[in-house]
Amino acid sequence: MVIDTLKCVGCSDCVVACQTENNVPVGYCRDWITEIVNGAYPNVELELKSERCNHCDTAPCVRCCPTGASHIVEGGIVLVTGNDCIGCGACIESCPYDARFQHPEGYVDKCTFCHHRLKDGQLPACVSVCPTKCMYFGDLDNPNSEVSQLLKNRKHKTLAPEAGTNPHVFYLI
Amino acid sequence: MTTSRRKFIKISALGLGGLATVSTVYNMFGGNSYLDAVVKQNIANKFKRSATYCEVCFWKCAAWAYSDDEGNIQKIIGNDDDSHCNGRLCPRGTGGVGMYSDEDRLKTPLIRTIIDGEETFREASWEEALDLIASKFKGIKETYGAESIALLKHGSPGKHLEHLFNAFGSDTIGEPAYAQCRGPRETGFKLTFGSWVGSPEPTDIRDTKCLVLIGSHIGENMHNSQVQEMSDAIDNGATIITVDPRFSTAASKSQHWLPIKPGTDIALMLAWMHVLIEENLYDKKYIDKYALGFNELKEHVSTFTPEWAYSITTIKPEEIRRTARAMAYASPATIIHPGRHVVWYGDDTQRARAMAILNALLGSWGRRGGFYFKESLKLPKFPHPEYPKPKWTWKEVSSKYPLAEMGVTTEIIRASIPGENDEYPVKAWMVAGTNLTKSIPNKRLLEKAIESLDFMVVIDTMPMDVTGYADVVLPECTYLERYDEIRSATNREPSIAIRIPAVKPKYDSKPAWWIAKQIGEKMGLADQFAYDDYKEVIEYQLKELGTSLEELEQIGVKNYPRKSGPLYLNENDPYTFFTPSGKIELYSQELKNLGFDPMPVFTKHPEPEQGYYRLNYGRAPMHTFSRTANNPNLNDLMKENTLWVNPKVARIIGLKTGQEVWLKNQDEIISSFAIKVRVTERTGFDAVYMVHGFGHQNKKLSRANGKGINDTELISRVAIDPIMGGTGMRGNFVTILTENPHKTI
Numbered sequence A: 001m002v003i004d005t006l007k008c009v010g011c012s013d014c015v016v017a018c019q020t021e022n023n024v025p026v027g028y029c030r031d032w033i034t035e036i037v038n039g040a041y042p043n044v045e046l047e048l049k050s051e052r053c054n055h056c057d058t059a060p061c062v063r064c065c066p067t068g069a070s071h072i073v074e075g076g077i078v079l080v081t082g083n084d085c086i087g088c089g090a091c092i093e094s095c096p097y098d099a100r101f102q103h104p105e106g107y108v109d110k111c112t113f114c115h116h117r118l119k120d121g122q123l124p125a126c127v128s129v130c131p132t133k134c135m136y137f138g139d140l141d142n143p144n145s146e147v148s149q150l151l152k153n154r155k156h157k158t159l160a161p162e163a164g165t166n167p168h169v170f171y172l173i
Numbered sequence B: 001m002t003t004s005r006r007k008f009i010k011i012s013a014l015g016l017g018g019l020a021t022v023s024t025v026y027n028m029f030g031g032n033s034y035l036d037a038v039v040k041q042n043i044a045n046k047f048k049r050s051a052t053y054c055e056v057c058f059w060k061c062a063a064w065a066y067s068d069d070e071g072n073i074q075k076i077i078g079n080d081d082d083s084h085c086n087g088r089l090c091p092r093g094t095g096g097v098g099m100y101s102d103e104d105r106l107k108t109p110l111i112r113t114i115i116d117g118e119e120t121f122r123e124a125s126w127e128e129a130l131d132l133i134a135s136k137f138k139g140i141k142e143t144y145g146a147e148s149i150a151l152l153k154h155g156s157p158g159k160h161l162e163h164l165f166n167a168f169g170s171d172t173i174g175e176p177a178y179a180q181c182r183g184p185r186e187t188g189f190k191l192t193f194g195s196w197v198g199s200p201e202p203t204d205i206r207d208t209k210c211l212v213l214i215g216s217h218i219g220e221n222m223h224n225s226q227v228q229e230m231s232d233a234i235d236n237g238a239t240i241i242t243v244d245p246r247f248s249t250a251a252s253k254s255q256h257w258l259p260i261k262p263g264t265d266i267a268l269m270l271a272w273m274h275v276l277i278e279e280n281l282y283d284k285k286y287i288d289k290y291a292l293g294f295n296e297l298k299e300h301v302s303t304f305t306p307e308w309a310y311s312i313t314t315i316k317p318e319e320i321r322r323t324a325r326a327m328a329y330a331s332p333a334t335i336i337h338p339g340r341h342v343v344w345y346g347d348d349t350q351r352a353r354a355m356a357i358l359n360a361l362l363g364s365w366g367r368r369g370g371f372y373f374k375e376s377l378k379l380p381k382f383p384h385p386e387y388p389k390p391k392w393t394w395k396e397v398s399s400k401y402p403l404a405e406m407g408v409t410t411e412i413i414r415a416s417i418p419g420e421n422d423e424y425p426v427k428a429w430m431v432a433g434t435n436l437t438k439s440i441p442n443k444r445l446l447e448k449a450i451e452s453l454d455f456m457v458v459i460d461t462m463p464m465d466v467t468g469y470a471d472v473v474l475p476e477c478t479y480l481e482r483y484d485e486i487r488s489a490t491n492r493e494p495s496i497a498i499r500i501p502a503v504k505p506k507y508d509s510k511p512a513w514w515i516a517k518q519i520g521e522k523m524g525l526a527d528q529f530a531y532d533d534y535k536e537v538i539e540y541q542l543k544e545l546g547t548s549l550e551e552l553e554q555i556g557v558k559n560y561p562r563k564s565g566p567l568y569l570n571e572n573d574p575y576t577f578f579t580p581s582g583k584i585e586l587y588s589q590e591l592k593n594l595g596f597d598p599m600p601v602f603t604k605h606p607e608p609e610q611g612y613y614r615l616n617y618g619r620a621p622m623h624t625f626s627r628t629a630n631n632p633n634l635n636d637l638m639k640e641n642t643l644w645v646n647p648k649v650a651r652i653i654g655l656k657t658g659q660e661v662w663l664k665n666q667d668e669i670i671s672s673f674a675i676k677v678r679v680t681e682r683t684g685f686d687a688v689y690m691v692h693g694f695g696h697q698n699k700k701l702s703r704a705n706g707k708g709i710n711d712t713e714l715i716s717r718v719a720i721d722p723i724m725g726g727t728g729m730r731g732n733f734v735t736i737l738t739e740n741p742h743k744t745i
Helices: A013-022 A060-064 A090-094 A125-129 A146-153 B037-046 B097-101 B126-144 B156-168 B176-193 B224-235 B265-278 B284-290 B294-301 B306-313 B317-330 B348-361 B409-414 B443-452 B465-469 B512-522 B534-544 B549-555 B589-593 B647-653
Strands: A002-004 A032-040 A043-051 A070-073 A077-080 A170-172 B048-053 B062-067 B073-078 B110-115 B118-123 B149-153 B210-214 B239-243 B256-258 B334-336 B428-432 B455-460 B472-475 B487-489 B495-497 B557-559 B613-618 B642-645 B660-665 B675-679 B687-691 B733-737
Touching: A002 A146, A013 A032, A013 A125, A013 B073, A060 A070, A060 A090, A146 A170, B048 B549, B073 B097, B110 B126, B126 B149, B126 B428, B126 B455, B126 B472, B126 B512, B149 B156, B149 B409, B156 B428, B156 B512, B176 B348, B176 B409, B210 B265, B210 B317, B224 B239, B239 B317, B256 B317, B265 B294, B265 B306, B265 B317, B265 B348, B284 B348, B306 B317, B317 B334, B334 B348, B409 B443, B455 B465, B512 B534, B534 B549, B549 B557, B642 B647, B647 B675
Parallel strands: A002 A170, B149 B428, B210 B239, B210 B334, B239 B256, B428 B455, B455 B472, B613 B687, B642 B675
Antiparallel strands: A032 A043, A070 A077, B048 B062, B062 B073, B110 B118, B110 B472, B487 B495, B495 B557, B613 B733, B642 B687, B660 B675, B660 B733
């Protein structure tokens, strides 16, 4: 996933679209908006962006899961099997992005990149709804995909690179 | 008249229990986040898809509502074929689910009564409530005339009630959308180009090379297709210039941010005109061909140099010149955006005129990347007997303001107070879809008018604060539960969209068309409502248009080819503007004849005293007016507003982020509730800022009650535009109280 911070207006549509698509209870969220303000008035900079599970290559949540409920599926998506999750919370602690939470029903929940939609050829709900079209989703292994081209041609960053997790969400800056 | 007669009743006064059996939408898939995706998909396939258009704001994006067998709205997704949303709803549209599921909704009709000496509401049947309304309206009609019954409205319900009012002989109708919002720009642009800006604005942002936003914060106001097009413009490398004392989201996307001193926009615009003319950067060919009064304008702005404007606006002369040149370089693909909520300091028609004149100098009206010529489809009228002719209408009530294009709400409100306007006395109100305590400034005047009324009906989906003043409250069902008018959109291409019920009305709520018809029938006007179901009206209109309800149920939106000619001016053909002269009027003889300035001039506006800060307000992308504060989905995104304070100011007063404070304005009005401070570099030193629409009084709004401050209650000083009656609301100053002023000792 690639997110263009130059276009994001921080409207939170991605948050509410995720909630209605994935039945996330009100009061919880799988994605969220951050706002960073730098400088002093009137020389100010603002960065708005949508954050979620980074679906890391080296995912600490998967490594620390005692039951195997947290796992990586084909395509590099990190998922949680609710029925196998004992709700120990180790993964919540291990995630440098604070992307996981305990669902009121006990299991740990987080972004799935809308895995159920992908199988149907649809984009994740957040990407499909974004009014600024600042989110892109595709195959990073294919050098000709839109996301690969964006990363090739635009300045970008990942979050908490020092954690060594090799995240799969990239931010254009 | 006793002042306690219309004491504000909090709707929770009498029990409404036993009705709130909300089935849980959540957890229906069990405790598994992904493995049962297949199951989920199977359920998804069972969802019924119903065509609708959104009513959470006025943009009216066409959408699909997905509902399950149990009558729950699962999700709402934009219609791909709709030019208002292009398949992407904004957060409010996506969160429209919450308008339906909100357990605090109005559930039954309510009638004001006295129990044990206390004013309260009791639940009533529709029959009883409607009988009461019809008999009261008939009584007032006989005594004072039908004209004395006024309709104050917003959005879709208004249309049905307007028909009822016209049918019984009243055209005393107003909506805050004019005098409290976009009125000045409609009048200002009409004076210049002969045409309203209208909604959606015909700004060709998609193809623009330079977008100029003056006090307009696109991205925080989530006018869907405009936000989408601004994003396209960013991709295309367009220059964005934002004029705003606050570092808005749009400002953060801009190459040029001009942190102007509040209240000085006209001075900046006059200096821009000066530079465009002085440096010969204006579109000479366009002006020669289409405009009138250039020499007068040239003479008028000759002394308004950037150096002159610097002393007023605090914007450096070289920045004024640089931005003027950027606009000229991109012209005619440059947009001086007219804005939307444009009631600032009382000279707002002139401010809009300045914007229109700049657009004319840049040659952008009727040009690609500037403003396109919009077009809409005229809907066939469902036959009904001719309306009786009222003896007076909103026009007479608003006649103090010669160029008012719609009913001036604040004048209708004033005419409701005995002695204020005895020629056109207003005795009863029907209020639909507008929460007056948050849409109308000067609460004292509003409450005085309400106390003077003989009768007041409020129609809403939610127990908004205004319902507490009513004699009768009627629960309207939400847009997801009803048929409504066909949406005929004004856009690049005409289109229609339909709204059909996705689910049955929850509780004992009813659609506005049904309410209008019932009252009409009880007033002996059955022939004005010759249908059992509004569906028949839609079917008739669609048949006349050569389509059918069956087709629209399948597609939701139907786009039509243009008939009125090209999207832009054809420079080889003559063009007649709809102004008196047929030309773009840089100099307005019409204004001159009425005794107003024929060209905009800068007027100095009051400044805050020591210790006071200008109260600025705006929008958040996930909320509409005060309508959505209690919506469970949208409340979850933003629960309350905060008071933006510059860190240097915060240091002087000793404020920290998260600290609760109260505000007192220049007229000693103290906010009802506290607001949390947000210390941020995004705002300057002489103003504080908050998002509009919070601080709800009604306890029945369980999520929104008491959260944040209602900016409108602190707006007691109103600068009225003498041209069209707009209520300038940005001239109020507040001081920050760190101790609770409501604490009783």
